[in-house]
Amino acid sequence: MRLTVDHVTRYAYDHPVRSVVQSHRLSPSVFAGQKVIDWEVTVTGGVKGAQHRDGAGDLVQGWTIAGPVSEIAVAVRGTVETTDLAGVLRGHRETVPPDCYLRETTPTRADVALVTLARSASGEDLLQLAHALSAAVSDAIAYRPGVTHAHTTAAEALALGEGVCQDHAHALIAVARIRGIPARYVSGYLSASADGSAHEAAHAWAELHVPGLGWVGFDPANRACPDDRYIRLGSGFDAQDAAPIRGIARGAAVEVMDVTVAVLQTAQ
Template sequence: MILTINHVTTYRYDAPMRAAVQSLRLFPSRFDGQRSIRWDVTVEGGTRGGSFRDGAGDKVEGWSMRGPVAEVSIAVAGQVETIDMAGVLRGHREIVPPFAYLRETVATWIDDAIETLAQEAAAGADDALDRAHRLSAAVAGAIAYAPGVTHAHTTAAEALELGEGVCQDHAHALIACARALDLPARYVSGYLYARDDGEPHEASHAWAEIWVDGIGWIGFDAANGCCPDERYIRLGSGLDAREAAPIKGIAMGAGEEKLDVTVALDAIQQ
């Protein structure tokens, strides 16, 4: 499938800022399941800085803006060819060892409820792959998709207690459950073209990857009850949403910030 993406993120300030710096992780991953045909990232009025590929294989690029800065607009436009790899991240080059992703974070802290959910879901599983699938199904059943109930700083434990959340919460809960069973797991940011019912999914998306010995990293999207396929564009990964964030930055000044995001994703060839 060939997917086109147009993604604009705009930060507006009620008082001009002295300067702003952005670290962008907005570039498609390199692996057997996707190939960039064209991809452009620009920051209006910004100066492009250095870029590098980190230990997890993700490209990171820096931008800076001199003040007065009233608005920062980050635009992504591109085309990516994708292939259904049944969720397997084959051909991805990275040097961070899988066991590094056993470390808990505030967002993925394992409380008693998460431990219980993980143990009950994995009971009777044949192997690690079976356990991973069972965990994804258990999280999907325990947390109903409900936009607006949680927020950016909601933890996996809090979402599980609420029983509602969005893709970020599903990913955090699945990661916590996997780590509770000593399965390395990480958060993945990207885009999703459509849900199983064919409805357009006009937003950035997130899912989890779990390491299975003998296979490698496998993606699990508990929010949609599937493994990532040709509808997904993978950008980057991290221990949680904060670490894997496509955009990180800081603005220097006293102005209040407002955020506006628009994402359009379409398929031009299937």
């Protein structure tokens, strides 16, 4: 499938700041399931800095915006050809050992309810257990935008019984780690939801490490494994660690962020 992305993130400051420094994970991952046809990231007033590929295989690009800065637009536009690999991250090069992703973080910290949910799932092997854990999270947390926020933890989302893709991913990571399965957060794009309706925002899911297969993606929000509707950008321990854009502004100001994303299927 050939997918086009038009993604703009705008930052506005109520008072001009002296400068802004950003770190981007906005380049599609290099693996057998996707091939970049064209891809461009632009930043209004921005100057490109150093770039490197980190231990998880993600390309990290630095940007500097000299002040005074009142508004910034980060625009991502491009086309990617995708292949359905049934969620398996085949051909992806990284140096971080999977066991590093057994580490607990604040958003994925387990409580009694998460431990109970993790223990409720079963499978004849680790792959079946991973599918069962993803299904358990789907059943326990209904998809509902607006009830959680950027800092909601997996435990809080489970207590609410509602959340968005970030909450589903954090909860799946938490229950997988409880069962001794390395798990990580993945950021990217989705062209449509499971029922074929448009998916408005950038998306997130989880990857669990299964011996013999490697990293396998699970999307509890859509009860699916990532297929050719997905574009993978990068990964991390949780949403903050895997954020496509991270940055800091020099100066005292209130920042307001607005994001628009369109992902469409185009003819080959």
